[in-house]
Amino acid sequence: MTTNQEIIKPENLVYRKPRLLNDTPMHYCPGCGHSVVHKLIAEVIDEMGMQEDAIGISPVGCAVFAYSYIDIDWIEAAHGRAPAIACAAKRLNPGKLVFTYQGDGDLAGIGAAEAIHSLNRGDNIVIIYVNNAIYGMTGGQMAPTTLMGMKTSTCPYGRQASLHGYPLKVTEMAAMMEGTCYVTRQAVSRVAYIRKAKQALRKAFEYSMQGKGSSIVEFVSTCSSGWKMSPEAANQWMEDNMFPYYKLGDLKDKQN
Amino acid sequence: MRGTIVVDTERCKGCNLCVVACPLKIIRLSQRQVNRKGYPFAEQLAPGMCTGCTSCAIVCPDGCISVYRTR
Ligand SMILES: Cc1ncc(C[n+]2csc(CCOP(=O)(O)OP(=O)(O)O)c2C)c(N)n1
Ligand code: SF4
Ligand code: SF4
Numbered sequence: 001m002t003t004n005q006e007i008i009k010p011e012n013l014v015y016r017k018p019r020l021l022n023d024t025p026m027h028y029c030p031g032c033g034h035s036v037v038h039k040l041i042a043e044v045i046d047e048m049g050m051q052e053d054a055i056g057i058s059p060v061g062c063a064v065f066a067y068s069y070i071d072i073d074w075i076e077a078a079h080g081r082a083p084a085i086a087c088a089a090k091r092l093n094p095g096k097l098v099f100t101y102q103g104d105g106d107l108a109g110i111g112a113a114e115a116i117h118s119l120n121r122g123d124n125i126v127i128i129y130v131n132n133a134i135y136g137m138t139g140g141q142m143a144p145t146t147l148m149g150m151k152t153s154t155c156p157y158g159r160q161a162s163l164h165g166y167p168l169k170v171t172e173m174a175a176m177m178e179g180t181c182y183v184t185r186q187a188v189s190r191v192a193y194i195r196k197a198k199q200a201l202r203k204a205f206e207y208s209m210q211g212k213g214s215s216i217v218e219f220v221s222t223c224s225s226g227w228k229m230s231p232e233a234a235n236q237w238m239e240d241n242m243f244p245y246y247k248l249g250d251l252k253d254k255q256n
Numbered sequence: 257m258r259g260t261i262v263v264d265t266e267r268c269k270g271c272n273l274c275v276v277a278c279p280l281k282i283i284r285l286s287q288r289q290v291n292r293k294g295y296p297f298a299e300q301l302a303p304g305m306c307t308g309c310t311s312c313a314i315v316c317p318d319g320c321i322s323v324y325r326t327r
């Protein structure tokens with residue numbers, strides 16, 4: 001029988017931490033979806049050979065330090081303003097791969113106007129939208145995306161339509177806009193979802209380099225700390241409660 | 257197919273998602289030890305059974321798992 005020492009050889013390596021994800025420990029809570037999305041971004045940019053030509057715009061929110069973890073160029077935007085920065089970066093550097101990375105509070109709350117107008121203009125950027133239905137960073141307040149009945153620190157009895165309105169579906173809105181070429185909703189809680197999500201991200205990046213318009217890749221995600229659950233229970237809660245409202249799959253794909 | 261995993265135990269946050277993802281259920285969190293951050297870390301039980309399928313490593317949010325596989 002082969003021993004482990006015989007298996008552990010460079011030629012047998014089939015998976016490792018993505019090369020562009022550096023050794024800085026990510027500050028995210030254990031099991032946070034942000035970390036998985038970071039891994040995918042690092043993998044896809046490396047596989048496309050775009051390390052020297054990628055510019056990410058990081059948000060305000062838990063992912064504010066994204067620039068510390070993925071070894072590409074980054075600009076840190078004020079809360080919600082990432083698409084405006086990305087629009088400028090892309091217009092000044094049309095040969096660069098430009099994307100924003102934003103949470104649901106950042107994108108669907110304070111930055112809704114920037115996101116909508118960038119998508120509508122067809123800015124040739126990719127908006128990576130991590131929707132965990134809560135303001136994770138600031139302690140779990142209600143977001144525009146919080147589900148009906150879902151409890152947060154600012155709606156302790158659950159979200160009610162009469163008081164708080166309805167959860168906003170930004171991705172559905174993006175699909176209706178002339179400026180968008182690829183609009184998709186993905187998840188990262190299982191191997192099969194992660195594989196699909198990676199392909200979606202690659203497609204969005206490729207379309208932006210082909211000048212087809214704007215893309216949004218939403219990741220339905222978790223916040224185990226804000227939701228007050230274990231990472232495992234948070235993934236299950238997401239699949240049971242978020243997926244029926246935020247349905248996975250491509251909403252729009254302008255192939256030509 | 258034979259495989260094995262190598263866990264970066266200092267990077268591991270003990271989130272347990274690899275434990276859930278392993279189809280053979282041969283990963284667990286350390287029972288008595290923690291890393292320098294205070295997290296229990298993933299360890300492989302029954303290494304002879306691992307197929308090197310990479311499921312654990314793909315779901316690991318922090319990229320702590322390297323997978324090796326031979327035919
Ligand atoms: C102008 C401004 N208003 C408010 C805040 C406080 N703030 C920081 S992060 C955040 C929301 C983050 O939520 P989200 O974008 O969903 O990111 P998550 O942490 O959930 O990934 C808020 C309101 C701020 N930093 N700046
Ligand atoms: S607070 Fe929530 S979103 Fe932020 S790192 Fe922790 S689990 Fe992730
Ligand atoms: S590679 Fe597959 S079989 Fe081996 S420990 Fe990981 S999930 Fe289990």
Ligand code: SF4
Binds near residue numbers: 317
């Ligand atoms: S998934 Fe990664 S971080 Fe979580 S317990 Fe397993 S090795 Fe540790």
Ligand SMILES: [Mg+2]
Binds near residue numbers: 130
């Ligand atoms: Mg959020």
